[in-house]
Amino acid sequence: MTLGYLVRRFGAVLLVLAIVTFAVFAVTMLLPGNAAIMILGEYGSDDQIAALEKQLNLNRPWWEQYASWVGGALQGDFGMSLRLSLPVTEVVLPALANSAALAAVALLAVTLIAIPLGAYAALHRGKPADLIIGLFAYIGASMPEFVTATLLLVIFAGPGREFLPAGGFVAPGESIIGFLSHVALPATALGLVLMAHISRQVRSEMSDVLASDFVRAARLKGLTERRVVWRHALPNSLAPAIAVISLDIGYLLGGIIVVEEIFAWPGLGRLLIYALENRDLPVIQAVTLLLAMVYALSNLLSDIVIAAFDPRVRYG
Amino acid sequence: MAELLRSPTGIAGTVLLSIVIAMAALGPFIAPYDPQTFHPIARLQGPSWAHLLGTDQFGRDILSRLLDGAPSTISFGLGATLLGVAAGSFIGVVAGVAGGAVDSVIMRLVDGLLAIPDLLFTLLIVTILGGGTGYAMLAVAVAFTPGMARISRSAVLSVRTRDYVLAAQARGESWGWIVGFEVLPNALSPIIVEATIRVAFAIMIGATLGFLGLGAQPPSTEWGLMVAEARQFMFRNPWMVAVPGIAIALAALGFNLFGDALRDALDPRGRR
Numbered sequence: 001m002t003l004g005y006l007v008r009r010f011g012a013v014l015l016v017l018a019i020v021t022f023a024v025f026a027v028t029m030l031l032p033g034n035a036a037i038m039i040l041g042e043y044g045s046d047d048q049i050a051a052l053e054k055q056l057n058l059n060r061p062w063w064e065q066y067a068s069w070v071g072g073a074l075q076g077d078f079g080m081s082l083r084l085s086l087p088v089t090e091v092v093l094p095a096l097a098n099s100a101a102l103a104a105v106a107l108l109a110v111t112l113i114a115i116p117l118g119a120y121a122a123l124h125r126g127k128p129a130d131l132i133i134g135l136f137a138y139i140g141a142s143m144p145e146f147v148t149a150t151l152l153l154v155i156f157a158g159p160g161r162e163f164l165p166a167g168g169f170v171a172p173g174e175s176i177i178g179f180l181s182h183v184a185l186p187a188t189a190l191g192l193v194l195m196a197h198i199s200r201q202v203r204s205e206m207s208d209v210l211a212s213d214f215v216r217a218a219r220l221k222g223l224t225e226r227r228v229v230w231r232h233a234l235p236n237s238l239a240p241a242i243a244v245i246s247l248d249i250g251y252l253l254g255g256i257i258v259v260e261e262i263f264a265w266p267g268l269g270r271l272l273i274y275a276l277e278n279r280d281l282p283v284i285q286a287v288t289l290l291l292a293m294v295y296a297l298s299n300l301l302s303d304i305v306i307a308a309f310d311p312r313v314r315y316g
Numbered sequence: 317m318a319e320l321l322r323s324p325t326g327i328a329g330t331v332l333l334s335i336v337i338a339m340a341a342l343g344p345f346i347a348p349y350d351p352q353t354f355h356p357i358a359r360l361q362g363p364s365w366a367h368l369l370g371t372d373q374f375g376r377d378i379l380s381r382l383l384d385g386a387p388s389t390i391s392f393g394l395g396a397t398l399l400g401v402a403a404g405s406f407i408g409v410v411a412g413v414a415g416g417a418v419d420s421v422i423m424r425l426v427d428g429l430l431a432i433p434d435l436l437f438t439l440l441i442v443t444i445l446g447g448g449t450g451y452a453m454l455a456v457a458v459a460f461t462p463g464m465a466r467i468s469r470s471a472v473l474s475v476r477t478r479d480y481v482l483a484a485q486a487r488g489e490s491w492g493w494i495v496g497f498e499v500l501p502n503a504l505s506p507i508i509v510e511a512t513i514r515v516a517f518a519i520m521i522g523a524t525l526g527f528l529g530l531g532a533q534p535p536s537t538e539w540g541l542m543v544a545e546a547r548q549f550m551f552r553n554p555w556m557v558a559v560p561g562i563a564i565a566l567a568a569l570g571f572n573l574f575g576d577a578l579r580d581a582l583d584p585r586g587r588r
Binding site: 016253 | 324424425427428429431432433434435436439440441443444516520521523524527528540543547550551554557558561562564565566568569572573
């Protein structure tokens, strides 16, 4: 991994983000309805509407609007929310923190469970345990988050068996137990699909590695099976798993929208649905850009981690 | 086909897929009741001989509603995928065949669009176009386009410099002929495999949009909408959410399994 590679890769991310800003802006320009009329309601006078349009720069040509939006965004200023009468940044940043907490719990749990599960399946290829794990993975990959989430609610939060709260949020700083009990169901709903993907990926990589020459050599050397698995096979199967995890961040970000809505988790997803329903353009723009940025950066991070992890990968 | 039925995945996928397609084709005709008829004396019931999968808050027969909703749910997945695959493959083939600056510009755009998660992209487009089944389908198709463009481009690139393509060029065939008769048929199998798996996604996203109230509208029996309408009553009759929810999962599972088996059957390296 050379410095040149990093610079080029980072440049590519910047280019992608530039394209995303353009796409997001184009999408919001195309939204039906005039924002000024939306804010003032049907009864705003023409003068009021014209004044507000001027204030929101709606009367300027699109490229000027785009330039001023990107200019502001670069300085961390996404304008004012049209509905909440707050600067967008003040609305979005706490939501981002809450979403990040949910995503982190889900990812951590998934990684800790899926990697051993996949490795176990690879070590018992063709045995019942492997088939059960495989079946579970397929079912997990075929359940949309809203189905999993709703079924989890029925099972764990129904009247008479309220094992866990049906929704809401408690900050970890306030009460760790409260946070964990509130995060359990949404994180499970989010994690199931990822668990399926990652365990399958680890299984298939691990199977290849177990059949490879260096593992055979390690066995012939007389190393214990445990050492062969933990020191030789597993570490070499992880780089592709990391690649899948980072691609799955895309799923996670999509899934988070639905899951937060169902469990009333005050994060970016719930904010986005609120903003879409209320045509709160600056909030829609900021949230979309933020989600795309997280995705692009996680892909970059995974490339770097893979390059650092796997000596065979050489990016010139 | 014989290759497909050799693995357990292939058998399970084919069986599930056949059931799903049969439901989509025949569902409304074999439903035991009218899906919208109220049975006021049998509301929010669990399964019984009269109502095999129970009834909803109006006493409507859940099995009949499920069967009635199969065509719209499945055709949404198929239609959205077909549109997305067509548009994406067209763009990917143009990029792959043209190469050079055209290719670079198209692929950078595709990269940018791929940085927006599928569901988010779909939600944005649905908000522009407005809700409803037709627009939701279009939105999913648009969201699928960049990914399909990337896959079909790489499929085209892998065959573009093969000898038979060069031979056709040397014979002086037109570009259109070469693309249509030499490149596309040989680049088709990865596109078909990807498309099959994407149907599963499209069904899931379509149901999610229905669930969020942005896709099919009441009184439709689209499965995602059925789950959404059932949420209010889910604690009184869990069957109302479980039945359509599991049906969505089984339909997606069928396409996932079948797609994977198709990949193994079409990819000679996968054979052991």
